[in-house]
Amino acid sequence: MELYNQLKSDVRFIEGLKSCMNCGVCTAICPAAEFFDYDPRVLMSVIQSKDNTQIEELLKSDTIWNCGQCMSCKTRCPRGNCPGLIISVLRKLSQEMGYFTESKKGRQQYAIVKAIGKTMLEHGYCVYPEIVVPAAHPEQGPVWEWVFNNKEAVYDRLGANLAMEGAGTLRKIATKNLAEIKAIFDQTGGTELFETIENFSRKKAKGMGMMKEDGKMDNYTEGLMNG
Amino acid sequence: MNTQKTIVTIGAGIAGIESSVALSKLGYRVILVEKDKTIGGKINNYYHLFPNNRPAVDIKNYMDEQCRIHDLTIYKNTEINKVQKKGERFSVTTSNDDILKADALLVATGFEYFNGMQKEEYGYKIYDNVITSIDLEEKLRSGKQITTAQGKEPKRIAFVHCVGSRDEKSGNHYCSRLCCITGVKQAMELNSRFPNSLVYCFYIDLRMYSMEYESLYRSAQEKFGIQFIRGKVSEVSENKEGTLQIKAEDTLSGRPLRMEMDLVVLLVGMVPGQGTEKMKSVAALESNSHGFLESNDWQLHKNSSSQPGIFLTGACNGPMSIDETMEHARSAAFEVHTYLQNHSKHE
Numbered sequence: 001m002e003l004y005n006q007l008k009s010d011v012r013f014i015e016g017l018k019s020c021m022n023c024g025v026c027t028a029i030c031p032a033a034e035f036f037d038y039d040p041r042v043l044m045s046v047i048q049s050k051d052n053t054q055i056e057e058l059l060k061s062d063t064i065w066n067c068g069q070c071m072s073c074k075t076r077c078p079r080g081n082c083p084g085l086i087i088s089v090l091r092k093l094s095q096e097m098g099y100f101t102e103s104k105k106g107r108q109q110y111a112i113v114k115a116i117g118k119t120m121l122e123h124g125y126c127v128y129p130e131i132v133v134p135a136a137h138p139e140q141g142p143v144w145e146w147v148f149n150n151k152e153a154v155y156d157r158l159g160a161n162l163a164m165e166g167a168g169t170l171r172k173i174a175t176k177n178l179a180e181i182k183a184i185f186d187q188t189g190g191t192e193l194f195e196t197i198e199n200f201s202r203k204k205a206k207g208m209g210m211m212k213e214d215g216k217m218d219n220y221t222e223g224l225m226n227g
Numbered sequence: 228m229n230t231q232k233t234i235v236t237i238g239a240g241i242a243g244i245e246s247s248v249a250l251s252k253l254g255y256r257v258i259l260v261e262k263d264k265t266i267g268g269k270i271n272n273y274y275h276l277f278p279n280n281r282p283a284v285d286i287k288n289y290m291d292e293q294c295r296i297h298d299l300t301i302y303k304n305t306e307i308n309k310v311q312k313k314g315e316r317f318s319v320t321t322s323n324d325d326i327l328k329a330d331a332l333l334v335a336t337g338f339e340y341f342n343g344m345q346k347e348e349y350g351y352k353i354y355d356n357v358i359t360s361i362d363l364e365e366k367l368r369s370g371k372q373i374t375t376a377q378g379k380e381p382k383r384i385a386f387v388h389c390v391g392s393r394d395e396k397s398g399n400h401y402c403s404r405l406c407c408i409t410g411v412k413q414a415m416e417l418n419s420r421f422p423n424s425l426v427y428c429f430y431i432d433l434r435m436y437s438m439e440y441e442s443l444y445r446s447a448q449e450k451f452g453i454q455f456i457r458g459k460v461s462e463v464s465e466n467k468e469g470t471l472q473i474k475a476e477d478t479l480s481g482r483p484l485r486m487e488m489d490l491v492v493l494l495v496g497m498v499p500g501q502g503t504e505k506m507k508s509v510a511a512l513e514s515n516s517h518g519f520l521e522s523n524d525w526q527l528h529k530n531s532s533s534q535p536g537i538f539l540t541g542a543c544n545g546p547m548s549i550d551e552t553m554e555h556a557r558s559a560a561f562e563v564h565t566y567l568q569n570h571s572k573h574e
Contacts, residue, residue: 021393023431024476028461033476033483042481076348076461078394 003059004050007089016085020044026073026083038066040073040083047086059094065105095193098200104224110201111224113194121182124173129155129162136225232567235260235319235329237307238502240268241549242541242556243335244290244299249560250333251297255567258327259294259301260319262502266290266301268337274367276549277412278439283368286549306502310510310537315570317536330570331536331563334512334520335556336502338542341391341399341495348462349387349493356471357463357491359390360409367416377469381424381489384417385473386410387460388430392496401517403496403546407433408440410494411447418451427454427486429475458484463491497546510537519545530559538563 007013026040027033033040043063046054058064067087074082093099100106119128134145147154151162161168185191201220205211210220232255236247239261247257265271267290273283294301302321309320310332319327343351343359350357355376358366366373375381388410392403407430414426433455435441447453458475465471471488499518506512506520513521513533520543523531530538540559541552 021431022478023389023459024457024478025459025461027476027478027481027483028458028474030483039476039481039483041476041478076396078389078396078459080395 001050001052003052003055006093010089012085012089016082018079018081020048025076029072029076032066032068036066044083059099060102062103062105064090095197101200101204108224109197113197117194124178232330234331234333235327236333236335238335238337239266239301240337241270242552245553245556246333246540246559247299248293248297249557253564257299259299260305261303262306264304272364274364277408278443307509330567333538333540334506334543335540336506336543337500338497339500341498343493343495345397346390350463351493354465359493359495363413363492375489383488384424384426384490385488386414386428386492386494388494390493390495405548406494406496411443414453415447415451427456429456429458429460431459503543530562
């Protein structure tokens, strides 16, 4: 009940779950449910039960990190619920409480902060070529590896303006604009959330014996995406 | 004394006819107004009736016979354009500009089928092999051979329950009550025509609210091998060959499914009829949150509307089966009778 009340205090919860009759239409439309051991209907049932133990299990599980936030569930639910929004609420609470470090997919939050979080603040882009390192992204295949190794020439040939002043795709974002992005993160709690995720992750890495004496946690980071 | 009193009944479906016949038996003068060129309303659309497989034409013949025996006055192709109350009497203007005087009005304007096209994800009128339960009933009734759009015998058939019912997305929060049993009846009908076919019913909850309905459901499983899968269908798509692919979750095993079908039948729900909609404005009748005409008293006076002297009968009041409609119609007649008797006492 305690965790349920915490979830309920999030404004997205009101839109996300009114009452569920277990028709399964969300699972039937869910792309993630086709590939993973993931069932948004069951998730809604657990939340609806208000059972603290089960909700805690969810917050510590891989389950809540399977959703791709496509929100197809919203378009179908005959009760006007949106499991995708409930996922957002669960993820936020899992991050705030540090429960995300209890599951493998949850621990990937750290890698996301370090990769996408970093490029957002440093370059003004979510996904930036330099972070999609072929060794960490085998799914991108040999073509990407070639592009990555020849990126200056390739982007130039394609008419992009990679990391350069002036207009164009992937151009360098002005310092004052980057400062604005940072200010938005500071004001909206984004910076604090990044710090929270980092602190819990460092604690976990230490607990797992994956932190070196100099405070580096390369083993922890490498293990997150692969293996 | 009764013979001086006149009742105008709006709608000559089974509710309107049965209540008018009952009032006629009680000695009243009844005028039936029907918007269509034929009487009987929706009964004309059905083949066999649940739960006993009785031909619907039996009911139609009974209605015709009763109208003849009691010599009911019926205005066909006629709608009601205006209702005015002058003192205790009503003045009703028809679409032919006739003015009918009445001591009481009986509204029997019925229901309409949910328009399957509104649930675009099921592909009705987009994919040729998606039909509604009403289309199927018409095919059965006409006696024509049932095939897929490609002219083949359907081998795999899916019934989709709750199309336009229990669905906030269609604006219909209520259960239409009769689609479940219609699905069971039609699934058995198709399986007996095509004994080698596999018939599936995709449902949220099966609402077999009569003793006989539950028996039929059991027969469907035991004698016809109909497969009931608990899960709402999320969408239908078409394969190159014109067969259909449907997606649902088997919620009892917690597994998402994709299945190929030759024919998909949408069990469309019941919504207020056009005439019912019109009565809300013409006679200032209140409707409930679902759009059906509101009873003045749900438990004690189901047939009374929000206006004194105007009574409700049949599916204008909410989804109901044929047997329930017949009872509702007779109780309406009695309510009208009681009202008119009390009024003559006070006059």
